[in-house]
Amino acid sequence: MSKKQINTKVLSGFVELLPKEQILFDNIKNIVEKSYKSAGYVAIDTPVIEKSEVLFAKAGGDTEKQVYRFTKGDNDLSLRFDLTVPFARYVSEHYNDLVFPFKRYHIAKVYRGERAQKGRYREFYQADIDIVSEDSLSVMYDVDIISTLAKTIENLCNLCSLGNFKMKISNRKIWDGFFEEFSISGEQKASIMNIIDKKAKITAEVFDTELSERVKNPNIEKLIKELFELEFIPNVGVSIPEKYHSDFAFINNNEKMKQGIRELEVVMKSLETISKDRFVIDLSIVRGLDYYTGTVFETFLENYPEFGSVSSGGRYENLCDNYTDKKICGVGGSIGLSRLFIPLIEDEKIENKWDGLLDVLVLPQGENCYLKATEVKNQITECMNGICKTSIIYENKKFKKLMEYANKLGAKYVVIIGEDEVANNTISVKNMITGEQQTVSINDALKIIKEKI
């Protein structure tokens, strides 16, 4: 044993699964893909590597620190850190060939060079859907995105027994209008939004102190807190409690706030026809990204609050500004597949309905049987027409070993080709679940397998 062997451990923040777990993860991914497809979204793919100037066109501050960036020759390149920015480039590049409104999905890996934590990886899957169009896009498309994600998550929850979930919805225009009204902008606005975003995660006391430190104005602070108490009633509009009437008189003169409230009403009213209690208004949802301009939402699993938001997104405008003169707006959202499912799979929280790596394994006993066995294997593959996973092993080992191998792979049937079978032109089929074994003609064997699989 040489001792200077290279450490084979996977890099921190990166994930590898064993075949059994990989099958489960792929099933999950397939559910998402199927759900997106059936809602009318089409698949696209983009390169993992982009020019840095493309990715950083709209990024600010901390973004660059988290990006894997490198040079190759004279090219300044980066790994994509999300799927939205490359999508904006894609739309700009292929503008003339796309049909708008354009609905696409994209399930792929993205990369962030931040410190790994539970459920937070450096390489992970995102499952995005977006709808983009020229000039304008009805607020009903916001509903399309949210309801498609809701349906997809419902399918996932059913598959993996994850329980119930809630989607919290808000509209950035309400806050944007509010801050405009009081001439709060720039860093102060960002800092207040930041604490509003954290409201659900921290205690009321911490929220109060942090808020007053950042707002530095008792009146505005009071209004912010009161704003959370407003009730939005679909069909009726915003209901301002009696005691706050005078405080919020300004709303009627603030176009942005009025518009935000109106949009939120339309969205909620429409979503209510899908589910009465799944969708809730929560003004503390603001999202960190500064490109969001309207509807924003986040999704929480009731049984797994520690995961945070498992799906989020919103309405954006001018995302393609840096790539084209065309005015393109959109709405989109994403499911954090790795963040949600890798910890669940690794902790075995999901029942793995694994049904074996193989359906049929052909076992030739000794090299004299290889030819015949290969023939039989090909016949099975063909006869089953792709619905059956069939393989063969060529190992000059004891028969016992071959059986152990079949068992480890979870094969449902074993087809045995030994000297006797070759001599008599028969094959032996063993059902690995019942242990039952019969020696029959090839045609009969095919029938047996075909019936059961």
Added chain:
RNA sequence: GCGAAUGUAGCUCAGUUGGUUAGAGCGCCAGUUUGUGGUACUGGAUGCCGUCAGUUCGAAUCUGAUCAUUCGCCCCA
């Protein structure tokens, strides 16, 4: 970028106030059974105790450094 914890067999971990030959379970290999897996029983192999230095008659155990991993904070487009 900041803080905390943990590095012992392939994996999960135990290892007493520093004391002879470092353990368990699972897995692996072999046998009971040379054409039959899963279950059971019997036996076996596997370790520079993360790395380097220091204290000591003596270090897996104490000290320092270093590397790695994990958890949390910041951030999360």
